[in-house]
Amino acid sequence: MKDIIAPGTLLEQAASGFTFTEGPIWEEATQSLIFSDIAESIQYRWSEAGGTTVFRRPSNQANGNCFDLEGRVLSCEHASSQVIRHDHSG
Numbered sequence: 001m002k003d004i005i006a007p008g009t010l011l012e013q014a015a016s017g018f019t020f021t022e023g024p025i026w027e028e029a030t031q032s033l034i035f036s037d038i039a040e041s042i043q044y045r046w047s048e049a050g051g052t053t054v055f056r057r058p059s060n061q062a063n064g065n066c067f068d069l070e071g072r073v074l075s076c077e078h079a080s081s082q083v084i085r086h087d088h089s090g
Contacts, residue, residue: 015052018044023063023075034073036063041079056086 005011019039026033032047034055043056043065055073056062062084064076073086 023065025065038063
């Protein structure tokens with residue numbers, strides 16, 4: 001972390017109340033962070049403007065999130081043993 005965060009940088013907690021989070025991805029277009037709470041089977045979106053909102057529920061214990069070349073969210077689902085693609089239309 002010392003290579004990417006300058007010494008003396010103040011860190012602040014953006015959100016709380018989750019059980020086990022993983023798989024954060026930053027969506028530049030919306031200036032938001034998408035991440036998974038695996039234990040609760042919920043994916044969230046966080047932005048400074050809008051706070052934390054549910055992105056997808058249930059998520060089948062998704063994590064390992066990334067974007068494909070068209071900007072769609074890809075997630076590995078533990079409960080279904082699948083890789084899924086979240087289309088822009090929902």
